[in-house]
Amino acid sequence: MSIAESAVAPATTDAAADVRVISHWINGAERASGSGRTAPVFNPATGVVSARVALADQAEIDEAIASAVAGFQVWKGYSIARRQSVLFSFRELLNARKRELAEIITAEHGKVLSDAMGEILRGQEVVELATGFPHLIKGAFSENASTGIDVYSLKQPLGVVGIISPFNFPAMVPMWFFPIAIAAGNAVILKPSEKDPSAALWLAELWKEAGLPDGVFTVLQGDKLAVDGLLTSPEVQSISFVGSTPIAQYIYETASRHGKRVQALGGAKNHMLVLPDADLDLVADQAVNAGYGAAGERCMAISVVLAVEPVADDLIAKIQDRIGKLKIGNGAGVDGVEPDMGPLITDVHRDKVSSYVDIAEADGARIVVDGRGYTVAGLEDGFFFGPTLIDDIPTTSRAYQEEIFGPVLSVVRVSSYDEGLELINSGQFGNGTAIFTNDGGAARRFQNEVEVGMIGINVPIPVPVAYHSFGGWKQSLFGDAKAYGVHGFDFFTREKAITSRWLDPASHGGINLGFPQN
Ligand code: NAD
Numbered sequence: 001m002s003i004a005e006s007a008v009a010p011a012t013t014d015a016a017a018d019v020r021v022i023s024h025w026i027n028g029a030e031r032a033s034g035s036g037r038t039a040p041v042f043n044p045a046t047g048v049v050s051a052r053v054a055l056a057d058q059a060e061i062d063e064a065i066a067s068a069v070a071g072f073q074v075w076k077g078y079s080i081a082r083r084q085s086v087l088f089s090f091r092e093l094l095n096a097r098k099r100e101l102a103e104i105i106t107a108e109h110g111k112v113l114s115d116a117m118g119e120i121l122r123g124q125e126v127v128e129l130a131t132g133f134p135h136l137i138k139g140a141f142s143e144n145a146s147t148g149i150d151v152y153s154l155k156q157p158l159g160v161v162g163i164i165s166p167f168n169f170p171a172m173v174p175m176w177f178f179p180i181a182i183a184a185g186n187a188v189i190l191k192p193s194e195k196d197p198s199a200a201l202w203l204a205e206l207w208k209e210a211g212l213p214d215g216v217f218t219v220l221q222g223d224k225l226a227v228d229g230l231l232t233s234p235e236v237q238s239i240s241f242v243g244s245t246p247i248a249q250y251i252y253e254t255a256s257r258h259g260k261r262v263q264a265l266g267g268a269k270n271h272m273l274v275l276p277d278a279d280l281d282l283v284a285d286q287a288v289n290a291g292y293g294a295a296g297e298r299c300m301a302i303s304v305v306l307a308v309e310p311v312a313d314d315l316i317a318k319i320q321d322r323i324g325k326l327k328i329g330n331g332a333g334v335d336g337v338e339p340d341m342g343p344l345i346t347d348v349h350r351d352k353v354s355s356y357v358d359i360a361e362a363d364g365a366r367i368v369v370d371g372r373g374y375t376v377a378g379l380e381d382g383f384f385f386g387p388t389l390i391d392d393i394p395t396t397s398r399a400y401q402e403e404i405f406g407p408v409l410s411v412v413r414v415s416s417y418d419e420g421l422e423l424i425n426s427g428q429f430g431n432g433t434a435i436f437t438n439d440g441g442a443a444r445r446f447q448n449e450v451e452v453g454m455i456g457i458n459v460p461i462p463v464p465v466a467y468h469s470f471g472g473w474k475q476s477l478f479g480d481a482k483a484y485g486v487h488g489f490d491f492f493t494r495e496k497a498i499t500s501r502w503l504d505p506a507s508h509g510g511i512n513l514g515f516p517q518n
Contacts, residue, residue, distance in 0.1 A: 019049060019050070019051050019052055020050075020051040020052070021033065021038060021051065021052050021053070021054055022041065022051050022052070022053045022054065022197050022198055022201065022221065023053075023054040023221060024054065024056065024060060024064065024218075024219055024220055024221050025200070025201055025204035025205075025217070025218060025219035026060075026063055026064050026067050026218055026219075026220075027067040027070075027071075027214045027215050027218075028208055028213075028214025028215065029214075030201070031060070031063075032054075033054030033055075033056065033057075033060060033221070034057075034059075034060075035054060035055060035056055035057035035059075035060060036057075037054070037055040037057065038052035038053060038054055038055060039052065039053050039055055039194045039223065040052055040053075041053050041108055041194075041195065041196065041197065041198075042108075042195075042345075042346060042383070043107055043108070043110075044108075044109070044110035044342070044343040044344060044345055044346065044382060044383045045110055045329070045330035045331060045332070045342060045343050045379055045382045045383075046330075046379060046381060046382055047347065047379075047381030047382050047383060048381070050107065050108070051198075053194050053197040053221050054221045054222070055194065055221065055222045055223050055225065055226070056220050056221060056222035056225065056226040056229070057225070058225070058229065060220070060222075061220065061222075061225070061226055061229035061230070061233075062229075064189055064218050064220045065160065065189065065229075065230075065233050065235050065236065066235075067214070067215040067218060068160040068187040068188070068189050068215055068216075068218050068235075069159075069160055069187070069215075069235050070215050071187040071213055071214060071215020071216040071217075071218075072157070072159050072160055072186065072187035072215070072216070074213045074215070074216070075182075075185060075186075075187060075212075075213055075216045076157055076185050078185075078213075080133075080134050083133075083182075083183065083185065084131060084133070084134065084183075085211070086210050086211045086212050087127070087130055087131045087133070087179065087182070087183055087210075088131055089209075089210035089211055090127060090179075090206060090207060090210035090212070091124065091127045091128060091131060093206050093209055093210055094120070094124055094127060094206060095124065097206070098117065098120045098121075098124070099117070100202065101116075101120055101171055101199060101202050101203070102116035102117045102119075102120060103116075103332070104198045104199050104202055105119065105120075105170055105171060105196065105199055106331045106332050106342070107198075107332070108170070108195070108196035108197075108198055108199070109167065109168070109170060109195075109196045109331075109345065110295070110331050110342040110343040110344065110345060110383070111294045111295070111297075111331050111342050112331040112333070112338050112339060112340070112341065112342050113331060113332060113333060113338055114338060115293065115294055115331070116171075116331070119169050119171055119172040120171050120172065122172050122175075122463065123169075123171050123172040123174075123175025123176070124175070125465060125466035126175050126176055126179050126180065126466045126484050126488075127175060127179040128466065129179070129180070129466040129467055129484065129485075130179035130180050130182070130183040131183070133180070133183035133184060133489070136486070136489045137155040137183075137184055137489055137493055138155070139152055139153040139154045139155055139495070140152065140153050141153075145499070148501050148502075149499060149500065149501045150499075150500050150501075151497065151498065151499050151500070152497070152498050152500070153495050153496060153497045153498070154495065154496045154498065155184070155489075155493035155494070155495050156185070156493060156494055156495075156496060157184050157185030157186040157492065157493060158186055158237035158238050158261070158492060158493070158494055159186060159187070159235070159237045160186070160187050160188075160189060160235050160236050160237060161177075161181050161186045161187070161188055161189070161236070161237055161238045161239075161240070161492065162188075162189050162191065162230035162231075162236045162238065162239045162240070163177045163178060163181075163188060163189070163190045163191070163239075163240045163241075164191045164227055164230070164239065164240070164241045164242075164243070164251065165190065165191070165192050165193060165200075165241075165242055165243075166193055166242050166243040166244075167193035167195035167196050167297075167345050168294070168297045168298060168299070168345075168405075169242075169298075170192060170193060170196040170197075170198075170199035170200065171199045171203065173242045174190050174192065174199075174200060174203065175203075176240075176242070176470060176483040176484050176488075177240045177483060177484070177488065177492075178190065178203075178217065180484060180488040180489060180491075180492055181240075181488075181492045182207075182212070182216060182217065184489060184492040184493050185493075186237075186492055187215060187216045187217075187218070188216065188217050188218065189218045189219075189220055189230060189236070190204075190217070190218065190219050190220070191219075191220050191221075191222060191226050191227055191230060192219065192221065194221065194222065194223055195345055195346065196345075197219075197221050200219045201219055203217075204217055204218075204219050227251070228254070231251065231254045231255045231258060231260075232254070232258050234258075236260065237260060237261065238260050238261035238262065238263075238491065238492070239251060239255040239260055239261070239262045239263075239264070240262075240263050240483070240491070241262070241263070241264040241265065242264075242265040242299075242483075243265075243266070244266060244267050244403075245266035245267040245403075245428075245429070245475045245476070247266075248264040248265060248266035248267075248477075248478050249264070249266070249475075249478055251264045251478075252264040252478035252479055261479075261481070261491065262478070262479045263471075263477075263478075263479045263481040263482070263483065263491060264477070264478040264479055265299075265470075265471060265472070265476065265477050265478075265483065266429075266472075266475055266476050266477065266478065267299065267403040267405075267429060267431075267475070267476065268299045268300065268301075268403060268429045268431030268432065268472065268476050269303055269304065269401070269402070269403050269427055269428075269429045269431075270300060270301060270302050270303060270304070270429075270431055270432040270433055270434075271302070271303075271304045271305075271306050271420075271423065271424045271427075271433050271434075272286075272287060272290070272302045272304070272305050272306065272433070272434045272435075272436065272460060273306045273308070273417070273420045273421070273424065273433070273434070273435045273436070273446070274305060274306065274307050274308060274311060274315060274436045274437075275308050275417060275435070275436065275437035275439060275442055276308050276309070276310065276311050277437055277438050277439055278311070278436040278437050278438065279436075279438070280311060280314055280315050280318055281318065282436070282458070283315060283318075283436045284315060284318035284319050284321075284322055285322065286302075286434075286436070286460040287302060287305055287315075287319055287409060287460070288319060288322045288323065288326070288387075288409075289460060289461075290302035290434075290460035290461050291303065291305075291387075291407065291408075291409035292323070292326065292340070292341055292387045292407045292409070293341070293461075294341075294342075295341050295342060295343065295344050295385065295406060295407045296353075296404070296405060296406045296407040296408060296409075297344065297345065297405055297406070298461070299431055299432075299476075300431065300432045300454070300461045300462070300463055301405075301461070302409065302434065302460055302461070303403070303404060303408065303409060303410065304393075304400070304409075304410050304411075304412060305319075305409060305410070305411045305412070306412050306414050306420040306423060306424070307411055307412070307413055307414065308414055308415070308416060308417060308419075308420060309413055309414070309415055312391075312411060312413045315411070316368060316389070316391055316411055319389060319409070320368055320369055320389060323369050323387045323389060324369075326340045326341060326387055327339040327340050327341075328340065328341045328342075328374070328376060328384060328386065328387075329342070329376050329379065330342065330343075330376075330379060330382070331343075341387065341407065343379075343382045343383040343384045343385070344383045344384070344385050344406060345383065346383055347383050349383070349405070349406070350383045350384070350385050350406070352406075353385050353404055353405070353406030353407075353408060354372050354373075354385065356398070356399045356402070356404045356406075356408065357370070357371070357372055357388055357390070357399070357408060358372075359397060359398050359399045360390050360393050360397055360399035360400070360410065363393070363394050363396070363397035363398075363399065364392070364394055364397075365390045365391065365392055365393040365394065365397065365399070365410070366390070366391040366392050367388070367389075367390055368389040368390065368391050369386070369387060369388055369389040370386070370388060371385050371386025371387055371388035371407060371408070372385070372386070372388070374386030385406055385407060386407070387407045387409075388406075388407060388408040388409070389409050389410075389411070390408065390409070390410040390411065391410075391411045391413075392411070392412075392413065393410040393411070393412060395412060395423060400412070401427070401428070403429070417442060417445075417446075421446070421449055421450060424450055424451070424452065425449075425450065425451045427474075428474060428475045429472065429474055429475050429476045430451055430452045430453055430472045430473030430474035430475070430476050430477075431452065431453060431454065431472035431473075431476035431477075432452060432453070432454040432455070432456070432461070432462055432463075432472065433450055433452040433454075433455055433456070434455070434456035434457070434458075434459060434460050434461075434462065435455075435456070435457055435458075436458055437457075437458070443457045443458075451473055451474070452472065452473055453471050453472035453473045453476065453477065453482075454470070454471075454472065464485070466484055466485065467485055467486075468485050469482035469483060469484055469485030469486065469487040469488065470482055470483040470484060470485075471483060471487070
């Protein structure tokens with residue numbers, strides 16, 4: 001039975017809850033958990049517990065790591081050509097069957113199907129980049145660096161590498177890392193979010209079909225215990241983390257203390273700066289797309305519009321008009337018709353989003369469109385929250401300063417470009433930002449002056465393509481290695497420099513205790 005089929009048919013049953021238990025993928029096969037600990041997995045559109053996910057115990061963590069250590073020994077012996085052919089097969093299978101994966105994502109995350117397909121496509125880009133790995137991991141050679149001496153470098157895999165991913169992109173975020181890690185010769189242990197754990201298993205099965213040896217791609221389901229097991233194991237050489245800022249910082253500090261390479265990408269609060277010369281219809285379209293797409297559960301979502309006066313009133317009216325036309329419902333669609341926006345991931349998260357709107361209101365903001373208490377007919381138990389628009393939010397409010405991670409767009413009215421820039425640069429995060437203007441000089445100034453890692457110029461969600469790298473500044477990225485692109489290949493390899501001389505009588509200088517002279 002494929003993972004896609006098992007997404008609807010029980011594989012193993014949790015006697016207490018009588019629902020399917022989603023478990024690990026260890027040594028090239030599904031591995032039922034014996035930990036006795038599980039967490040619920042919801043269909044967020046219906047609010048129903050669709051399955052439970054196993055939470056690994058120490059024995060399962062150890063088994064996963066041991067299998068990855070063994071897998072690495074096999075995989076590192078594969079020639080470049082053989083590795084490349086596995087990658088090409090994986091890409092072909094993914095491309096042919098991505099709709100299955102999209103359906104799994106929508107069922108557990110809630111995002112609309114076309115958005116789930118988009119997420120997979122952005123991950124597939126990285127797979128495609130990784131197929132060209134021979135060029136990106138080949139070393140360099142300097143002939144005759146000194147007389148009769150050649151110097152060259154090799155890029156070798158690290159060994160077993162850990163990936164810990166968030167709920168909001170259950171396929172794309174792991175794919176930011178694992179295609180490159182595997183191409184470079186490493187064995188991967190992926191610890192997906194316990195909120196939507198099935199996509200990782202589907203990907204594991206696809207790797208198996210593509211010919212990847214057992215143990216090279218492992219899925220370890222779990223919570224903090226599994227994460228800490230990876231952070232502290234001497235066998236795990238590196239950690240790639242994406243999630244909220246407090247956890248990113250914890251991951252960075254703990255894994256570094258245990259001698260690992262770490263890249264830890266954190267949260268965000270992305271601003272869109274709108275100059276008075278911008279096309280307000282274009283801005284309103286993009287603010288709605290970037291603010292409410294995936295119900296705002298994107299680390300590159302726009303959550304604040306900085307409107308340089310006098311445009312705020314017009315812009316707010318245009319955004320409000322567009323919000324009124326959005327369709328909200330089950331991301332899977334009804335009779336082939338998809339809504340614009342699905343539910344939030346859990347009721348707990350929905351309530352947290354709602355509490356931020358309460359905070360904004362208490363702090364004196366004007367709630368222009370209120371999504372609190374939103375329900376969808378026939379899906380009253382789903383975790384829906386309506387698109388929300390807030391005007392005049394005080395910049396001292398926690399609702400302005402903190403990440404909300406929901407369909408809540410706030411407007412701050414500013415009097416100048418400089419005032420807007422100052423607000424962006426004084427925030428704790430530095431993931432993404434965008435400027436909307438027709439003034440090339442202003443845009444050029446912005447890209448130079450703004451303290452943010454990814455910048456859009458008339459582009460609201462500037463996620464870099466696979467051959468550039470993804471990463472923010474400040475509290476949005478701990479460590480110095482960004483995801484994918486050249487950064488990815490550097491992160492997942494370590495270099496050796498070799499200085500070599502093949503002795504012959506003419507080049508051998510005899511005894512000389514000093515540094516060699518030219
Ligand atoms: P999260 O931090 O709650 O969880 C991320 C991962 O960490 C999960 O696998 C989870 O099981 C694990 N985890 C959670 N608590 C832990 C703990 N105490 N100890 C050890 N591990 C723990 O994040 P989330 O809610 O799944 O995802 C949303 C967050 O991710 C948002 O803040 C969003 O901005 C961020 N995000 C950032 C990027 C980026 O590129 N910067 C991309 C996507 C998401």
